[in-house]
Amino acid sequence: MRSIRFLCSVFVGCFLLVACDQSGPIKIGFIAGLSGPGSDAGTDALDALKLAAQQVNTDGGINGRMVEIIPRDDLKTPEVAQNHVRELKRLGVDAIVGPIISSIGMAMLPVINELGVVTISPTVSAADFAGFRDxxxxxxxxxxxxxxxxxxxxxxxxxxRVALALDGQNQAFADSWYREFLLELDALDGRVISKIWINTDNITHAEAAAQLLADDPDAIVLITNSTDSAMMAQEIRKLSSSIPLSVSEWAGSQALIEVGGEAVEGVELAQVYDHYDTNPRFQKFVAAFNEMFGRQPGYTAVLGYDAATVLFAALRTKHPDQSLADALTNLPPQQGLHQELVFDAFGDGNRNIYFVAIQDGKFIRVD
Incomplete structure (x- = not known):
């Protein structure tokens, strides 16, 4: 009799635990670099996720459940990011948003696959991620x-004739970007005449700038984070005031302008949104972000908010016996801040890109 009562109590306890899990908060982990150079990209994405969660919670949550954000700083260190995935799994997160850079994404990938944790990255873009079911x-x-x-x-x-600087702290992105740029440039009868790595060897920004200019290139591309791009631009401008200068899309946050100052005037880069788009949905987001955080959102905020849009839609509409990954893959197109958002069968999205130039401290569309 005692054993039967014990089993019944265990059953009831398990039932109540499941019920609590069903009615408790929806836990969303967040992993990105939140400290050090380039951390503004991670902070912007996190703040956009917080804004999206607040808006959903104010509207009653997702099927009556509040959204809780659990952020973690990956320190741009693969082992740290992997440990955060394991910790967030133990905490019972429903999904993870992040990371921001591709090298951390490469490190996280085997762990999230092993643990079955659905992860949505707003920004990782190395071509090696595309075309896989994971x-x-x-x-x-x-x-x-x-x-x-x-x-x-x-x-x-x-x-x-182009010279490039690549950031060793995000080698997966830099290598992939360089490879694709080189293939296209070569096909069009151009060539990369030199490349250097920063944040790997003991090379200063000044030394790197001198090496980039040594072979008299037609132009320079910096495949580096926003802070390093700004500091590299300052050193390059000390040696040449006229060399055409571009930075990769990764560097396109407000820190590029704030740190770079006059040195980044005229710098070109691709962006995934038009900073001055007048569509009401985007303008409402900008106003809400500015009101909540006291600053304008950057590109990672836009992509982070769009990531929250599709994640919350999938959580809201998925069937009880359906996996979140399946719900995301089969989710109808969702209206994002600038475009419709949809994943293909491999969980890959796509963005429209725009070229902008920094003019009077603003990202102005030029194409």
């Missing part, structure tokens, strides 16, 4: 589309 969903266009667009733009502008 638990990593991507919002962004890959380096294949972006870097090749830069190469075509350079050739159209008559820049055939």
């Amino acid at each position: 638990n990593l969903f991507r919002m962004n266009t890959t380096t294949r589309e972006n870097a090749r667009a830069y190469a075509r733009r350079y050739i159209d502008q008559g820049y055939e």
Whole structure:
């Protein structure tokens, strides 16, 4: 009799635990670099996720459940990011948003697949992520589309001999970007005359700038984060005031302008949204973000908010016996801040890109 009562109590306890889990908060983990150079990209994405969660919670939550955000700083260190995935799994997250850079995405990928944690990255774009069925969903266009667009733009502008700086802290992205840029440039009869790595060897920004200019290139591309791009631009401008200068889309946050100052005036880059789009949905988001955080949103905020849009829609509409990954893959197109959002069968998204130039401290569309 005692054993029967014990089993009944265990059954009731398990039932209540499941019921609590069903009615408790929806836990969303967030993993990105939230400290050090380039951390503004991670902070912007996190703040956009917080804004989206607040708006959903104010409207009654997702099927009556509130959304709770659990952020973690990956320190741009693969092992740290992997440990955060394991910790968030133990905490019972329903999904993870992040990471921001591709190298951390590569490190996280085997762990999220092993643990079955659905993860939506707003920004990772190394071409090596595309075309695989796994638990990593991507919002962004890959380096294949972006870097090749830069190469075509350079050739159209008559820049055939190009020098590049690559950031070793995000080697998966930098390598992929360089490879795609090189293939397209070569096909158009241009060539990369030199490349250097920063954040790997003991090379200063000044030394890197001198090496980039040593072979008299037609133009320079910096495949680096926003802070390093700004500091590199300052050193390059000390040596040449006229060399055409571009930065990869990764660097396109407000920190590029704030740190770079006059040195980044005229710098070109691709962006995944028009900063001055007048569509009401985007303007409402900008106003809400500014009111909540006291600053304008950057590109990672836009992609982070779009990631939240599709994640919350999938959580809201998925059937009880349906996996979140399946719900995301089969989700009808959702209206994002600038475009419709949809994943293909591999969980890959795609973005429209725009070329902008920094003019009077603003990102102004130029194409």
